[in-house]
Amino acid sequence: MDYLNQNMVNVAVQVLPISTEKDAYAIVDSAIKVIEESGVNYTVSPFETVLEGHYDELMQVVKSVQNVCYSQGAQKVMCYVKIQSVAGHDVTIDDKMAKYIE
Template sequence: MKTVNVSLQVLPVVEEERIYPVVDKVIEYIDSCGVKYEVGAMETTMEGDLDKLLEIVKKAHEICVEEGAARVVSVVKIDYKPEGVTMNEKTYKYKK
């Protein structure tokens, strides 16, 4: 499959002071996976093979639970087109 973009926002149900540390664990995991990604204020966008990125989404939920979340609510967005799509083609003109 061609390159796709998957954006993930995880909202672990933990005490307020634990939200960022849990999300940090998810971002550390994404970083360890070797996929291109960008952390934004509201979500992290990844680029790569859809199956691999969906496995990362699944593991992100497991990490939240391992870190004490009683529940995890997520927003996942997928940008797919047959010839592939990159983050750069959508954002290059805004980068300084």
């Protein structure tokens, strides 16, 4: 059974592009644009972006994020990924953040 694609998961992705020719923040902006254009629910924070969706879909977005960093001039990319899943239940950004939003 494919437990990871049964329910929604959260994936936090942080990319640290290294480029001698282009500003790292500009490359990160391109990565965030890829996430936005993917159509998945997401939240940008100062250190990472949290994605919400099905595992395989989100892993494809993570791959696209890394690829766009290279296409925008990165020579190296450090990519840190955290995944939260719960057997039999969706993991949503809203469930985790609701008590902090007024």
